[in-house]
Every structure is written in C-alpha cells, then in structure tokens.
Amino acid sequence: MKKILKTIAVILGACIVGACGNLQSVKLAEFPAQLSGSTIELSTERPSRDDVAPRAYEVPGRSMFFQQTTGGSSAVGLLLGPLGVLANAANTDRITDLMGKSGSQSSVYAVDALAEARAAWPMVKLTSDDASAAPGAVIVQPFILLYVADEKTGIRTMVSARVESSRLPSDEHSKSWIGLYSYVVDGTLPLDALKSPLSSEQLDRYRASVRAGYAEIRSELESDLKGGTPPKRQIAWVKSPVLGLGLPGDIEVAQSGRLSLRVSAQNMGAMATPLASYSVFVFPSADQYTFDNGPVDRKTQ
Numbered sequence: 001m002k003k004i005l006k007t008i009a010v011i012l013g014a015c016i017v018g019a020c021g022n023l024q025s026v027k028l029a030e031f032p033a034q035l036s037g038s039t040i041e042l043s044t045e046r047p048s049r050d051d052v053a054p055r056a057y058e059v060p061g062r063s064m065f066f067q068q069t070t071g072g073s074s075a076v077g078l079l080l081g082p083l084g085v086l087a088n089a090a091n092t093d094r095i096t097d098l099m100g101k102s103g104s105q106s107s108v109y110a111v112d113a114l115a116e117a118r119a120a121w122p123m124v125k126l127t128s129d130d131a132s133a134a135p136g137a138v139i140v141q142p143f144i145l146l147y148v149a150d151e152k153t154g155i156r157t158m159v160s161a162r163v164e165s166s167r168l169p170s171d172e173h174s175k176s177w178i179g180l181y182s183y184v185v186d187g188t189l190p191l192d193a194l195k196s197p198l199s200s201e202q203l204d205r206y207r208a209s210v211r212a213g214y215a216e217i218r219s220e221l222e223s224d225l226k227g228g229t230p231p232k233r234q235i236a237w238v239k240s241p242v243l244g245l246g247l248p249g250d251i252e253v254a255q256s257g258r259l260s261l262r263v264s265a266q267n268m269g270a271m272a273t274p275l276a277s278y279s280v281f282v283f284p285s286a287d288q289y290t291f292d293n294g295p296v297d298r299k300t301q
Contacts, residue, residue, distance in 0.1 A: 023235040023294050026248045029262035029278060032177060035165055036227025039137045040218070041127045042117060047141040047162050052180070052275065055093055056145065057100025063113035063141070066100040068092070068148035069244070099148070103194035107203055108146070108155075116207060117142035117161070120214035138165045138225070144210065145182075146189075149241040154188035156242055157206075159213030162276075163221065180276040181220055183213035184242055186285045216282050220260060224280075233262070236294030240283065246292055247281075253295070257286025 049058045049065065056065035069092060103109055117140070118126065127139060145158040163179040189198075189206070198206065231252060238261050239246040249263035261281040265274040283289050 023237065023248065023296050024299055026235050026250075027264045027266040028298075029250045029264040029267075031179075031224040031230075031278060032165075033227060034167060035138065035177070036225060037136070038165060038167070038225050039125075040121075040221065040225070041125045041137045041139050042114070042121060043139045043141050044114065044126060044128050045141065046114065047143050052141075052143050052160070052162055053145055054275075055089075055096065057097050059100070059103075059109045062109060062111065063143040064109065064111065064146065065143065066096065066103065066146045066148075068096050068099055070095070070148060070151050099194065105197075106194050107197040108189065108193050108206070110203075111144065111207060111210060113142040113144045113159075113210070116159075116210045117214045120211040121218055124218075136167070138163050138221075140221075142214065147242055148191070149244075151191055153241070154190050155193060156188050157185040157210070157213075158242055159183040159185060159210050159217065161214070161217050161221075177278075178276040179224075179278040179280070181217045181280045181282075183216045183282045183284070184240070184288055185209045185213060186288060213282075216284070217280075220280050220282060234295035234297055236261075236296070237292040238281075238289050239292050240281075240289040243281070243289075248293075249279075251295055257284075259283040259286070259289055 046061075046063045049056060053065040053067060056067040058065055118124075124140075125137075127137075141162040141164070143160050143162065145160055147156045147158060148154070149156070160180060160182040163181060164176050166176040186209075233250040233252050235248065236251050237246055237248045238251065238259070247261065247263050248267050249261045251262075252260045259282070261283070263279045263281070265277045265279075268274045
C-alpha cells in the first residue's frame, strides 16, 4: 500500500511542479562540478534490471530490456484508487513478461548493447568485472530499452547508458553518484519484429541507429564532463511516448529539432525513489516530442 500511495504522490507531485504549474519552480539539472575532467570507461559488467528497468522483461546476456504499458493505464488506476493501481500494475507486468518472452527468437534480441557501444566508442577503455576502475573515471554500463506505449505505433528504442562515479555520493542511502543518459531512436519497429526476423538490411540499419545513439550519448556525457559554464538552457515540460506523463527539465533545442532534456531527481516528487540523480534524454527529431508547458527562460534573481 505504501508503494501505491508513493506512486500516486510522485505522479501528482510531478504534475504540480511542471505541466500544471510554474516552471520557475523546476530545480536546475546540474552535472556535479566535482566530476569535471573524469575519464570514461566502459564496463563489461551488465546492468541489473533493478538498476535500470525494474518492471521490464530482461533479454538474457544482451543488456536489453522490454517494457510495455498497453496492459494498463496509470490514469485509470488513479481513478480506481490504490487497489485499482495495484491490479493495473500487475496486469501491465504480466503482459510485459508474456510479450517479452514471445521475442525469444527475435533478431532484434540478437543486438547486444555492450557490443554496439564498444563499436561506437572504440578508443574508450574497457573495464572487466574483476578490475578496478582508474581513479577519476566514470563507469558506463550500456543498455537498450525496447518500449511499447501503443501497440498500433510499434516498438520504440531507447539507447541508454548508466553512468556511475564513486567519487561523489548522491545521498546517505547511496554509495555513488548515478546518471542515466538515453537517446530515443527516431522511428519504430513493427510489433511483429518480436516474432518475425528483420531482413539483414533492416538489422544493419537498426544496429547503425543504436551506434548513432551511443555516439550522441558520448557527446552529451563529454560535454558534461568538460565542466565550466554550461550552455544557456530553457525550462520546459516535455511530453513524449517514452516519458509517460512527461518530465520537467532543462532543454536545448537545435534548429534541426534535436532536443536534449536534462532532469534532476529533485523534480520527480518528494516521495520518489528515482534510478538516478541526473538524467539526460536526447530526441534527434522534433516529431518525437511536444511541450506541455514552456519553453521559458529561467528568471535570474
């Protein structure tokens, strides 16, 4: 029951902070200055499901996860009350597991997030499970999230990386600072890609899109690690199918429509237990997102 009430509080709290309220109350998403100048190392240790996608189906040995939300609506669950949320969540998890297992022979499941990140970052040092990271390094664990928000629109792909540094504790409950960087691949895979193999050309294009995502993630991470005065960013509440109800944060929008969204865990609601202190989402195309509120400039005191 406590977890159910916490979920309600997080959703309502986030709504008040961003989409339904004054964006000036949105906390600045700041990359820790203490981590400036850190080097990057890729870890061969695969991220656990609990650390990156607690309610997803895990594809064994691929650092890939499958998640869907068509089996239940959070809005309906809220209207039905705590028991409705519980039943709704259980149904969603059941369908996620069934759909995830149905793709056991899928060619998409043959894609390995770690292998693709290594191909995109050939000069980055690889750290094995039993080796110690170099002093001053941030450790990157690549992973891919396949996400279905609407069966009619197909499977969306989030190319992601969990970034960890032991140099900076995030709070008294955590041993290290955690950041999550994600790139939302433009376009979708058909739902039947879980059962019908992609052609070799389609699979090559898909792998190329994953590698392009890791190149973009590295660019954003290196920009953060560079330190100094960050570029001027605006505040907005960003909506996208991969963001659920949406998130408030600091944005940069290029003329091409490419959007980077940076989110502080402080904007997730007072009772939230987020997976990271700091999250970055990259949308390469303007048709992947909308603004529910903003963008606006931050007011200086």
